[in-house]
Amino acid sequence: MKIKLTLNLILLQISLAAQVYFDDYFTEGSLRLDYYHTGNDTLEIYSIDELYAEPFWGGSKKNLLDVFDYGKHKFVVRDEKTGTEIYSRTYSTLFSEWLTTEEAKHTTKSFSETVVFPFPKKTVIVEFYSRDKKNILHKKFEYRVDPSNYFIRRDKPLIFQSVKILDNGSPSEKVDIVMIPDGYTKSDSAKFLKDAERFSKYLFGSSPFKENKDKFNIHAVLSWSEESGTDIPAENIWKRTIANSSFYTFDVDRYLMIYDNKTLRHLASNAPYDQIYVLVNTNKYGGGSIYNHYSVCVSDNSNSEYIFVHEFGHGFASLGDEYYTSEVAYSDFYPLDVEPLDPNLTTLVDFESKWKDLIEEGTPVPTPNSPEFRHKTGVFEGGGYSAKGVYRPAYDCTMKSISIDNFCAVCRRAIQNMIDFYSN
Numbered sequence: 001m002k003i004k005l006t007l008n009l010i011l012l013q014i015s016l017a018a019q020v021y022f023d024d025y026f027t028e029g030s031l032r033l034d035y036y037h038t039g040n041d042t043l044e045i046y047s048i049d050e051l052y053a054e055p056f057w058g059g060s061k062k063n064l065l066d067v068f069d070y071g072k073h074k075f076v077v078r079d080e081k082t083g084t085e086i087y088s089r090t091y092s093t094l095f096s097e098w099l100t101t102e103e104a105k106h107t108t109k110s111f112s113e114t115v116v117f118p119f120p121k122k123t124v125i126v127e128f129y130s131r132d133k134k135n136i137l138h139k140k141f142e143y144r145v146d147p148s149n150y151f152i153r154r155d156k157p158l159i160f161q162s163v164k165i166l167d168n169g170s171p172s173e174k175v176d177i178v179m180i181p182d183g184y185t186k187s188d189s190a191k192f193l194k195d196a197e198r199f200s201k202y203l204f205g206s207s208p209f210k211e212n213k214d215k216f217n218i219h220a221v222l223s224w225s226e227e228s229g230t231d232i233p234a235e236n237i238w239k240r241t242i243a244n245s246s247f248y249t250f251d252v253d254r255y256l257m258i259y260d261n262k263t264l265r266h267l268a269s270n271a272p273y274d275q276i277y278v279l280v281n282t283n284k285y286g287g288g289s290i291y292n293h294y295s296v297c298v299s300d301n302s303n304s305e306y307i308f309v310h311e312f313g314h315g316f317a318s319l320g321d322e323y324y325t326s327e328v329a330y331s332d333f334y335p336l337d338v339e340p341l342d343p344n345l346t347t348l349v350d351f352e353s354k355w356k357d358l359i360e361e362g363t364p365v366p367t368p369n370s371p372e373f374r375h376k377t378g379v380f381e382g383g384g385y386s387a388k389g390v391y392r393p394a395y396d397c398t399m400k401s402i403s404i405d406n407f408c409a410v411c412r413r414a415i416q417n418m419i420d421f422y423s424n
Contacts, residue, residue: 022061025079025086026118030057031145031152032269033117033126034262037095038110046128046141049112049262051152057118058176058272063421064088064118070318070341071291072096074129074137075115079122080144086124087117091292092318094249094257096130100333101250112261120147135338158223158266165196165218171272175316175422178273179220180264182243183281186224195279195299196220202305203312206398206405208416215423219271230256230280243267245280245296249288256286256296264294274422275316289315306402313399313407317414320345322392322400324382336389343414344399345384346391355393355410366391377409 034049064087066074071090079086095111098104115126123146129137168174179199184192196218204213227239231246234253243264249255258264258278268276276294285303289295289311297308313319320334320342334340339350346354351365358377359365367378374395383392383400392400394408407415 020064020084020086022064022118025121026057026061027121028057029119030054030059030116031119031147032114032265033143033145034112034114034265035128035143036110037093037113038108039095039099040106040108041099041104043108044130044140048143051145051149052269053119053152053154054116054156054269056171056269056272058171058178058274059118060422060424061118061172063424066090067421068318068418070343072131072341075117076127076129077117077120078125078127080125081122086120089115089117089292091115092290093293094259094290097290098250103250111259114261114265120145122147131341133335133338135341156266156269158263158270160221160223160267160270162219162221162271163193165200165220166213166216168214168217171217173423174215174217175419176217176219176272176274177277178268178271178275179218180243180267180276180278181221181223181225181281182245182258182278183225183227183229183239183241184279185226185228188228188281189222189224192222192279192281193220195281199277199279199297199304199308202308205305206309206407208407208412208419209309210405212416212419212423215419217272219273221267221270223267223270225281228281230282232284243278245278247284247286254286255288256280256298257288258294258296275312277312277315287311289313291315291318303402306398306404309404310398313411313415317411317418318342319399319411319414320384322383322394322397324385324387324390334384334386334390336386340384340390342384344393344397344408344410346379347389348379348391351379355413358393358409358413369395 032052036047038045066088071092074090077087093113126143128141130140179196181192204210223242225241229239233248244260245258247256249257278296282298283300285301287297287307295311295315336347363378365379367373379391384390393410397408398406
């Protein structure tokens with residue numbers, strides 16, 4: 001029987017096989033590559049926008065190669081001379097979500113996206129991969145980057161002060177979160193700092209984050225908007241805000257996201273980061289998050305604590321939604337003949353690669369919703385926006401319902417693995 005490897009074993013395997021040393025290939029700071037992702041449900045085009053040399057590198061200097069294989073996309077950085085893979089990450093984007101909407105069948109759109117990696121010492125090749133409907137990665141594009149190229153921009157378009165909300169040491173050995181305010185005016189500055197402190201406490205009120213607080217750094221960028229609030233297009237409300245957040249993403253009223261990727265990345269570059277979290281100054285219910293892209297949460301809703309932690313589960317650990325009754329814009333987001341990429345969802349196509357090792361002997365698969373199994377890890381039908389054919393690990397979880405400090409065992413393991421990866 002194939003047993004899912006622990007993260008430590010995976011990291012050991014990669015360490016023995018790859019032996020990529022940061023100082024051999026990279027220097028301080030990071031290289032940000034902005035590009036456009038254009039297409040529809042049958043077309044996909046990558047095109048380069050701009051490159052920026054940025055002052056901070058917030059990622060690990062040891063775990064340079066991706067070990068999780070989550071996300072709809074992957075980028076790989078190779079040393080041009082030897083072809084050695086020296087950095088890689090998997091991720092998802094608004095574009096990859098939009099492809100599952102009805103609109104993608106009828107029109108073509110472009111989305112601004114970004115990949116960031118340590119600043120290379122020598123010329124590298126950046127390869128871009130996308131998954132097909134069977135979740136198999138295919139190389140779509142590559143771009144040669146010469147670090148001495150004078151067209152790599154070294155200016156900072158949006159310079160703002162950042163403050164440390166939580167400081168536990170070197171960014172290369174911690175999970176680094178940068179908080180970006182949106183819809184906070186300069187007169188709201190004291191409120192934002194209080195909100196940043198409050199939301200940091202929210203994160204460490206849930207396991208396994210609370211047990212790993214010493215492995216996190218949190219910075220807040222003091223960037224102010226001209227107006228308070230955010231856009232609500234269906235109500236004809238439009239606000240002049242620094243990060244240009246908006247409700248009604250993909251025409252779902254609670255889906256609060258940002259299309260202006262370049263501005264968001266300019267703001268984030270004022271601090272070292274692994275994860276970007278945008279805090280929006282409103283009391284309307286909503287938020288959103290995409291794995292290794294960015295997360296968004298509202299500041300003053302009665303459910304803000306739940307939203308903040310739930311959305312970080314998506315953005316940080318690639319956890320899927322375990323609910324199946326709420327309105328979403330997607331169609332067939334999880335094809336039933338393919339195993340989902342998310343660690344907390346299964347179609348039973350390849351369940352042995354998921355959480356089979358966490359199920360107690362005697363627990364049936366699939367698992368009934370009867371009271372005797374409601375506090376056990378199992379395989380409960382309903383999840384990933386589908387009532388049938390997609391299964392979740394627990395009767396209830398923070399990824400399913402509005403609940404606090406309620407991640408199931410499978411979600412906790414996935415989060416812990418990601419924390420260890422960034423802080424190892």
